[in-house]
Amino acid sequence: GAGVSQSPRYKVAKRGQDVALRCDPISGHVSLFWYQQALGQGPEFLTYFQNEAQLDKSGLPSDRFFAERPEGSVSTLKIQRTQQEDSAVYLCASSPRTRTDTQYFGPGTRLTVL
Amino acid sequence: QQQVKQSPQSLIVQKGGISIINCAYENTAFDYFPWYQQFPGKGPALLIAIRPDVSEKKEGRFTISFNKSAKQFSLHIMDSQPGDSATYFCAASENIRGYGQNFVFGPGTRLSVLP
Structure with missing residues:
Protein backbone atom coordinates (compact mmCIF):
# COMPACT_ATOMS: atom_id res chain seq x y z
CA GLY A 1 0.00 0.00 0.00
CA ALA A 2 0.94 3.62 -0.38
CA GLY A 3 0.64 4.64 3.24
CA VAL A 4 0.86 3.41 6.81
CA SER A 5 -1.95 1.05 7.68
CA GLN A 6 -3.20 0.03 11.09
CA SER A 7 -5.55 -2.67 12.24
CA PRO A 8 -8.02 -2.97 13.69
CA ARG A 9 -9.38 0.54 13.21
CA TYR A 10 -11.62 0.16 16.24
CA LYS A 11 -11.25 -2.11 19.24
CA VAL A 12 -13.54 -2.46 22.22
CA ALA A 13 -12.14 -4.39 25.15
CA LYS A 14 -13.44 -5.26 28.57
CA ARG A 15 -11.29 -4.12 31.45
CA GLY A 16 -8.63 -6.71 32.13
CA GLN A 17 -8.47 -8.08 28.59
CA ASP A 18 -5.27 -8.13 26.53
CA VAL A 19 -5.24 -6.36 23.16
CA ALA A 20 -2.84 -6.33 20.20
CA LEU A 21 -2.68 -3.47 17.74
CA ARG A 22 -0.93 -3.86 14.40
CA CYS A 23 0.99 -1.37 12.29
CA ASP A 24 2.13 -1.88 8.70
CA PRO A 25 4.59 0.91 7.89
CA ILE A 26 5.42 2.18 4.43
CA SER A 27 7.60 -0.43 2.75
CA GLY A 28 11.29 0.20 3.30
CA HIS A 29 10.86 2.71 6.09
CA VAL A 30 13.53 2.31 8.72
CA SER A 31 11.97 4.20 11.61
CA LEU A 32 8.68 3.37 13.29
CA PHE A 33 6.97 5.27 16.10
CA TRP A 34 3.95 4.56 18.30
CA TYR A 35 1.94 7.41 19.81
CA GLN A 36 -1.05 7.59 22.14
CA GLN A 37 -3.60 10.30 21.42
CA ALA A 38 -6.18 11.00 24.10
CA LEU A 39 -9.41 12.68 23.10
CA GLY A 40 -8.81 16.33 22.29
CA GLN A 41 -5.05 16.08 22.79
CA GLY A 42 -1.97 15.88 20.66
CA PRO A 43 -0.14 12.62 20.09
CA GLU A 44 2.18 11.55 22.89
CA PHE A 45 5.25 9.47 22.16
CA LEU A 46 5.24 5.87 23.35
CA THR A 47 8.13 4.06 21.69
CA TYR A 48 10.52 4.10 18.74
CA PHE A 49 12.05 1.39 16.54
CA GLN A 50 14.95 1.65 14.16
CA ASN A 51 14.54 -1.45 12.03
CA GLU A 52 13.95 -4.24 14.55
CA ALA A 53 15.73 -2.48 17.42
CA GLN A 54 13.61 -0.73 20.00
CA LEU A 55 15.79 2.29 20.73
CA ASP A 56 13.43 4.15 23.03
CA LYS A 57 10.52 2.94 25.09
CA SER A 58 10.54 5.76 27.59
CA GLY A 59 6.99 6.84 26.73
CA LEU A 60 5.33 3.52 27.54
CA PRO A 61 3.08 4.35 30.51
CA SER A 62 3.44 1.06 32.35
CA ASP A 63 4.85 -2.44 32.08
CA ARG A 64 1.47 -3.52 30.73
CA PHE A 65 2.49 -1.95 27.42
CA PHE A 66 4.81 -3.89 25.14
CA ALA A 67 5.83 -3.29 21.53
CA GLU A 68 7.78 -5.35 19.04
CA ARG A 69 8.99 -5.20 15.46
CA PRO A 70 10.73 -8.56 15.05
CA GLU A 71 11.59 -8.37 11.35
CA GLY A 72 11.98 -4.64 11.03
CA SER A 73 8.71 -4.09 9.20
CA VAL A 74 5.34 -4.82 10.83
CA SER A 75 5.01 -3.76 14.45
CA THR A 76 2.62 -4.81 17.18
CA LEU A 77 1.68 -2.84 20.28
CA LYS A 78 0.33 -5.07 23.00
CA ILE A 79 -1.52 -3.89 26.07
CA GLN A 80 -2.05 -6.40 28.85
CA ARG A 81 -4.81 -6.24 31.44
CA THR A 82 -6.36 -3.15 29.84
CA GLN A 83 -7.65 -0.36 32.07
CA GLN A 84 -10.16 2.38 31.31
CA GLU A 85 -7.40 4.98 31.21
CA ASP A 86 -5.90 3.11 28.24
CA SER A 87 -8.83 4.27 26.09
CA ALA A 88 -7.32 6.42 23.34
CA VAL A 89 -6.34 6.43 19.70
CA TYR A 90 -3.05 4.65 19.11
CA LEU A 91 -1.15 6.09 16.17
CA CYS A 92 1.70 4.52 14.29
CA ALA A 93 4.09 6.56 12.16
CA SER A 94 7.03 5.61 9.97
CA SER A 95 9.81 7.55 8.37
CA PRO A 96 12.29 6.61 5.64
CA ARG A 97 15.64 7.06 7.35
CA THR A 98 17.17 6.83 10.75
CA ARG A 99 17.38 10.60 11.00
CA THR A 100 14.59 12.13 9.10
CA ASP A 101 12.07 14.82 9.71
CA THR A 102 8.88 13.67 8.06
CA GLN A 103 6.82 11.09 9.87
CA TYR A 104 3.95 9.52 7.95
CA PHE A 105 1.06 8.62 10.21
CA GLY A 106 -1.44 5.84 9.93
CA PRO A 107 -5.15 6.39 10.62
CA GLY A 108 -4.87 5.03 14.14
CA THR A 109 -6.66 2.41 16.18
CA ARG A 110 -9.35 3.71 18.51
CA LEU A 111 -9.29 1.61 21.66
CA THR A 112 -12.23 1.77 24.05
CA VAL A 113 -11.93 -0.08 27.35
CA LEU A 114 -15.23 -0.67 29.09
CA GLN B 1 11.20 21.15 29.43
CA GLN B 2 9.73 19.04 26.64
CA GLN B 3 6.34 20.76 26.56
CA VAL B 4 5.01 22.63 23.55
CA LYS B 5 2.20 25.08 24.27
CA GLN B 6 -0.41 25.91 21.64
CA SER B 7 -3.19 28.47 21.37
CA PRO B 8 -6.01 28.99 20.79
CA GLN B 9 -7.70 25.73 21.64
CA SER B 10 -10.36 26.42 19.00
CA LEU B 11 -10.76 28.99 16.26
CA ILE B 12 -13.64 30.05 14.06
CA VAL B 13 -12.88 32.01 10.92
CA GLN B 14 -14.99 33.23 8.03
CA LYS B 15 -14.21 31.96 4.55
CA GLY B 16 -11.49 34.11 3.03
CA GLY B 17 -10.15 35.21 6.40
CA ILE B 18 -6.75 34.60 7.99
CA SER B 19 -6.35 31.83 10.56
CA ILE B 20 -3.49 32.24 13.03
CA ILE B 21 -2.33 29.56 15.47
CA ASN B 22 0.51 30.14 17.91
CA CYS B 23 2.96 27.82 19.62
CA ALA B 24 5.71 28.27 22.19
CA TYR B 25 8.46 25.98 23.43
CA GLU B 26 11.14 25.90 26.10
CA ASP B 31 15.75 22.19 15.74
CA TYR B 32 12.73 21.31 13.62
CA PHE B 33 9.19 22.67 13.85
CA PRO B 34 6.48 20.98 11.79
CA TRP B 35 2.77 21.62 11.63
CA TYR B 36 0.39 18.72 11.18
CA GLN B 37 -3.20 18.76 9.96
CA GLN B 38 -5.62 16.12 11.17
CA PHE B 39 -9.11 15.41 9.87
CA PRO B 40 -11.56 13.37 11.96
CA GLY B 41 -10.80 9.66 11.78
CA LYS B 42 -7.47 10.21 10.07
CA GLY B 43 -3.89 10.34 11.24
CA PRO B 44 -2.00 13.65 11.31
CA ALA B 45 -0.45 14.69 8.00
CA LEU B 46 2.54 16.99 7.61
CA LEU B 47 1.47 20.41 6.37
CA ILE B 48 4.58 22.58 6.50
CA ALA B 49 7.76 22.71 8.56
CA ILE B 50 10.55 25.12 9.39
CA ARG B 51 14.06 25.06 10.83
CA PRO B 52 15.32 27.80 13.15
CA ASP B 53 17.80 29.20 10.62
CA VAL B 54 14.98 31.01 8.82
CA SER B 55 12.29 33.31 10.21
CA GLU B 56 9.54 32.52 7.73
CA LYS B 57 8.51 29.81 5.30
CA LYS B 58 5.62 30.00 2.87
CA GLU B 59 3.95 27.22 0.92
CA GLY B 60 0.86 28.28 -0.96
CA ARG B 61 -1.66 29.69 1.52
CA PHE B 62 0.28 28.40 4.52
CA THR B 63 3.05 30.38 6.22
CA ILE B 64 5.13 29.61 9.30
CA SER B 65 6.62 32.53 11.19
CA PHE B 66 9.45 31.68 13.57
CA ASN B 67 10.89 33.82 16.38
CA LYS B 68 13.94 32.07 17.80
CA SER B 69 14.65 34.58 20.56
CA ALA B 70 11.08 34.39 21.84
CA LYS B 71 10.94 30.62 21.29
CA GLN B 72 7.66 31.01 19.45
CA PHE B 73 6.32 30.00 16.07
CA SER B 74 3.00 30.41 14.37
CA PHE B 89 -0.95 20.42 15.77
CA CYS B 90 2.35 22.17 16.11
CA ALA B 91 5.32 20.03 17.02
CA ALA B 92 8.96 20.39 17.84
CA SER B 93 11.79 17.94 17.65
CA GLU B 94 15.45 17.62 18.42
CA ASN B 95 17.92 15.40 16.68
CA ILE B 96 19.35 12.92 19.16
CA ARG B 97 22.57 11.33 17.98
CA GLY B 98 22.11 7.71 17.10
CA TYR B 99 18.36 7.93 17.52
CA GLY B 100 16.94 10.51 15.18
CA GLN B 101 14.18 12.98 15.74
CA ASN B 102 12.28 13.01 19.03
CA PHE B 103 8.92 14.72 18.49
CA VAL B 104 6.79 16.61 21.01
CA PHE B 105 3.32 17.74 19.94
CA GLY B 106 1.16 20.62 21.09
CA PRO B 107 -2.39 19.93 22.31
CA GLY B 108 -3.99 21.02 19.02
CA THR B 109 -6.26 23.77 17.67
CA ARG B 110 -9.62 22.93 16.20
CA LEU B 111 -10.21 25.25 13.25
CA SER B 112 -13.65 25.80 11.78
CA VAL B 113 -13.96 27.88 8.62
CA LEU B 114 -17.48 29.09 8.03
CA PRO B 115 -18.75 29.21 4.43
Whole structure:
Protein backbone atom coordinates (compact mmCIF):
# COMPACT_ATOMS: atom_id res chain seq x y z
CA GLY A 1 0.00 0.00 0.00
CA ALA A 2 0.94 3.62 -0.38
CA GLY A 3 0.64 4.64 3.24
CA VAL A 4 0.86 3.41 6.81
CA SER A 5 -1.95 1.05 7.68
CA GLN A 6 -3.20 0.03 11.09
CA SER A 7 -5.55 -2.67 12.24
CA PRO A 8 -8.02 -2.97 13.69
CA ARG A 9 -9.38 0.54 13.21
CA TYR A 10 -11.62 0.16 16.24
CA LYS A 11 -11.25 -2.11 19.24
CA VAL A 12 -13.54 -2.46 22.22
CA ALA A 13 -12.14 -4.39 25.15
CA LYS A 14 -13.44 -5.26 28.57
CA ARG A 15 -11.29 -4.12 31.45
CA GLY A 16 -8.63 -6.71 32.13
CA GLN A 17 -8.47 -8.08 28.59
CA ASP A 18 -5.27 -8.13 26.53
CA VAL A 19 -5.24 -6.36 23.16
CA ALA A 20 -2.84 -6.33 20.20
CA LEU A 21 -2.68 -3.47 17.74
CA ARG A 22 -0.93 -3.86 14.40
CA CYS A 23 0.99 -1.37 12.29
CA ASP A 24 2.13 -1.88 8.70
CA PRO A 25 4.59 0.91 7.89
CA ILE A 26 5.42 2.18 4.43
CA SER A 27 7.60 -0.43 2.75
CA GLY A 28 11.29 0.20 3.30
CA HIS A 29 10.86 2.71 6.09
CA VAL A 30 13.53 2.31 8.72
CA SER A 31 11.97 4.20 11.61
CA LEU A 32 8.68 3.37 13.29
CA PHE A 33 6.97 5.27 16.10
CA TRP A 34 3.95 4.56 18.30
CA TYR A 35 1.94 7.41 19.81
CA GLN A 36 -1.05 7.59 22.14
CA GLN A 37 -3.60 10.30 21.42
CA ALA A 38 -6.18 11.00 24.10
CA LEU A 39 -9.41 12.68 23.10
CA GLY A 40 -8.81 16.33 22.29
CA GLN A 41 -5.05 16.08 22.79
CA GLY A 42 -1.97 15.88 20.66
CA PRO A 43 -0.14 12.62 20.09
CA GLU A 44 2.18 11.55 22.89
CA PHE A 45 5.25 9.47 22.16
CA LEU A 46 5.24 5.87 23.35
CA THR A 47 8.13 4.06 21.69
CA TYR A 48 10.52 4.10 18.74
CA PHE A 49 12.05 1.39 16.54
CA GLN A 50 14.95 1.65 14.16
CA ASN A 51 14.54 -1.45 12.03
CA GLU A 52 13.95 -4.24 14.55
CA ALA A 53 15.73 -2.48 17.42
CA GLN A 54 13.61 -0.73 20.00
CA LEU A 55 15.79 2.29 20.73
CA ASP A 56 13.43 4.15 23.03
CA LYS A 57 10.52 2.94 25.09
CA SER A 58 10.54 5.76 27.59
CA GLY A 59 6.99 6.84 26.73
CA LEU A 60 5.33 3.52 27.54
CA PRO A 61 3.08 4.35 30.51
CA SER A 62 3.44 1.06 32.35
CA ASP A 63 4.85 -2.44 32.08
CA ARG A 64 1.47 -3.52 30.73
CA PHE A 65 2.49 -1.95 27.42
CA PHE A 66 4.81 -3.89 25.14
CA ALA A 67 5.83 -3.29 21.53
CA GLU A 68 7.78 -5.35 19.04
CA ARG A 69 8.99 -5.20 15.46
CA PRO A 70 10.73 -8.56 15.05
CA GLU A 71 11.59 -8.37 11.35
CA GLY A 72 11.98 -4.64 11.03
CA SER A 73 8.71 -4.09 9.20
CA VAL A 74 5.34 -4.82 10.83
CA SER A 75 5.01 -3.76 14.45
CA THR A 76 2.62 -4.81 17.18
CA LEU A 77 1.68 -2.84 20.28
CA LYS A 78 0.33 -5.07 23.00
CA ILE A 79 -1.52 -3.89 26.07
CA GLN A 80 -2.05 -6.40 28.85
CA ARG A 81 -4.81 -6.24 31.44
CA THR A 82 -6.36 -3.15 29.84
CA GLN A 83 -7.65 -0.36 32.07
CA GLN A 84 -10.16 2.38 31.31
CA GLU A 85 -7.40 4.98 31.21
CA ASP A 86 -5.90 3.11 28.24
CA SER A 87 -8.83 4.27 26.09
CA ALA A 88 -7.32 6.42 23.34
CA VAL A 89 -6.34 6.43 19.70
CA TYR A 90 -3.05 4.65 19.11
CA LEU A 91 -1.15 6.09 16.17
CA CYS A 92 1.70 4.52 14.29
CA ALA A 93 4.09 6.56 12.16
CA SER A 94 7.03 5.61 9.97
CA SER A 95 9.81 7.55 8.37
CA PRO A 96 12.29 6.61 5.64
CA ARG A 97 15.64 7.06 7.35
CA THR A 98 17.17 6.83 10.75
CA ARG A 99 17.38 10.60 11.00
CA THR A 100 14.59 12.13 9.10
CA ASP A 101 12.07 14.82 9.71
CA THR A 102 8.88 13.67 8.06
CA GLN A 103 6.82 11.09 9.87
CA TYR A 104 3.95 9.52 7.95
CA PHE A 105 1.06 8.62 10.21
CA GLY A 106 -1.44 5.84 9.93
CA PRO A 107 -5.15 6.39 10.62
CA GLY A 108 -4.87 5.03 14.14
CA THR A 109 -6.66 2.41 16.18
CA ARG A 110 -9.35 3.71 18.51
CA LEU A 111 -9.29 1.61 21.66
CA THR A 112 -12.23 1.77 24.05
CA VAL A 113 -11.93 -0.08 27.35
CA LEU A 114 -15.23 -0.67 29.09
CA GLN B 1 11.20 21.15 29.43
CA GLN B 2 9.73 19.04 26.64
CA GLN B 3 6.34 20.76 26.56
CA VAL B 4 5.01 22.63 23.55
CA LYS B 5 2.20 25.08 24.27
CA GLN B 6 -0.41 25.91 21.64
CA SER B 7 -3.19 28.47 21.37
CA PRO B 8 -6.01 28.99 20.79
CA GLN B 9 -7.70 25.73 21.64
CA SER B 10 -10.36 26.42 19.00
CA LEU B 11 -10.76 28.99 16.26
CA ILE B 12 -13.64 30.05 14.06
CA VAL B 13 -12.88 32.01 10.92
CA GLN B 14 -14.99 33.23 8.03
CA LYS B 15 -14.21 31.96 4.55
CA GLY B 16 -11.49 34.11 3.03
CA GLY B 17 -10.15 35.21 6.40
CA ILE B 18 -6.75 34.60 7.99
CA SER B 19 -6.35 31.83 10.56
CA ILE B 20 -3.49 32.24 13.03
CA ILE B 21 -2.33 29.56 15.47
CA ASN B 22 0.51 30.14 17.91
CA CYS B 23 2.96 27.82 19.62
CA ALA B 24 5.71 28.27 22.19
CA TYR B 25 8.46 25.98 23.43
CA GLU B 26 11.14 25.90 26.10
CA ASN B 27 13.73 23.40 24.93
CA THR B 28 16.41 25.31 23.01
CA ALA B 29 17.68 22.02 21.58
CA PHE B 30 14.62 21.77 19.34
CA ASP B 31 15.75 22.19 15.74
CA TYR B 32 12.73 21.31 13.62
CA PHE B 33 9.19 22.67 13.85
CA PRO B 34 6.48 20.98 11.79
CA TRP B 35 2.77 21.62 11.63
CA TYR B 36 0.39 18.72 11.18
CA GLN B 37 -3.20 18.76 9.96
CA GLN B 38 -5.62 16.12 11.17
CA PHE B 39 -9.11 15.41 9.87
CA PRO B 40 -11.56 13.37 11.96
CA GLY B 41 -10.80 9.66 11.78
CA LYS B 42 -7.47 10.21 10.07
CA GLY B 43 -3.89 10.34 11.24
CA PRO B 44 -2.00 13.65 11.31
CA ALA B 45 -0.45 14.69 8.00
CA LEU B 46 2.54 16.99 7.61
CA LEU B 47 1.47 20.41 6.37
CA ILE B 48 4.58 22.58 6.50
CA ALA B 49 7.76 22.71 8.56
CA ILE B 50 10.55 25.12 9.39
CA ARG B 51 14.06 25.06 10.83
CA PRO B 52 15.32 27.80 13.15
CA ASP B 53 17.80 29.20 10.62
CA VAL B 54 14.98 31.01 8.82
CA SER B 55 12.29 33.31 10.21
CA GLU B 56 9.54 32.52 7.73
CA LYS B 57 8.51 29.81 5.30
CA LYS B 58 5.62 30.00 2.87
CA GLU B 59 3.95 27.22 0.92
CA GLY B 60 0.86 28.28 -0.96
CA ARG B 61 -1.66 29.69 1.52
CA PHE B 62 0.28 28.40 4.52
CA THR B 63 3.05 30.38 6.22
CA ILE B 64 5.13 29.61 9.30
CA SER B 65 6.62 32.53 11.19
CA PHE B 66 9.45 31.68 13.57
CA ASN B 67 10.89 33.82 16.38
CA LYS B 68 13.94 32.07 17.80
CA SER B 69 14.65 34.58 20.56
CA ALA B 70 11.08 34.39 21.84
CA LYS B 71 10.94 30.62 21.29
CA GLN B 72 7.66 31.01 19.45
CA PHE B 73 6.32 30.00 16.07
CA SER B 74 3.00 30.41 14.37
CA LEU B 75 0.96 29.11 11.46
CA HIS B 76 -0.91 31.52 9.23
CA ILE B 77 -3.54 30.25 6.81
CA MET B 78 -4.41 32.89 4.24
CA ASP B 79 -7.74 32.92 2.40
CA SER B 80 -9.08 30.23 4.72
CA GLN B 81 -11.48 27.76 3.12
CA PRO B 82 -14.11 25.43 4.60
CA GLY B 83 -11.90 22.51 3.50
CA ASP B 84 -9.25 23.78 5.92
CA SER B 85 -11.52 22.88 8.83
CA ALA B 86 -9.48 20.40 10.82
CA THR B 87 -7.35 20.11 13.94
CA TYR B 88 -3.87 21.56 13.65
CA PHE B 89 -0.95 20.42 15.77
CA CYS B 90 2.35 22.17 16.11
CA ALA B 91 5.32 20.03 17.02
CA ALA B 92 8.96 20.39 17.84
CA SER B 93 11.79 17.94 17.65
CA GLU B 94 15.45 17.62 18.42
CA ASN B 95 17.92 15.40 16.68
CA ILE B 96 19.35 12.92 19.16
CA ARG B 97 22.57 11.33 17.98
CA GLY B 98 22.11 7.71 17.10
CA TYR B 99 18.36 7.93 17.52
CA GLY B 100 16.94 10.51 15.18
CA GLN B 101 14.18 12.98 15.74
CA ASN B 102 12.28 13.01 19.03
CA PHE B 103 8.92 14.72 18.49
CA VAL B 104 6.79 16.61 21.01
CA PHE B 105 3.32 17.74 19.94
CA GLY B 106 1.16 20.62 21.09
CA PRO B 107 -2.39 19.93 22.31
CA GLY B 108 -3.99 21.02 19.02
CA THR B 109 -6.26 23.77 17.67
CA ARG B 110 -9.62 22.93 16.20
CA LEU B 111 -10.21 25.25 13.25
CA SER B 112 -13.65 25.80 11.78
CA VAL B 113 -13.96 27.88 8.62
CA LEU B 114 -17.48 29.09 8.03
CA PRO B 115 -18.75 29.21 4.43
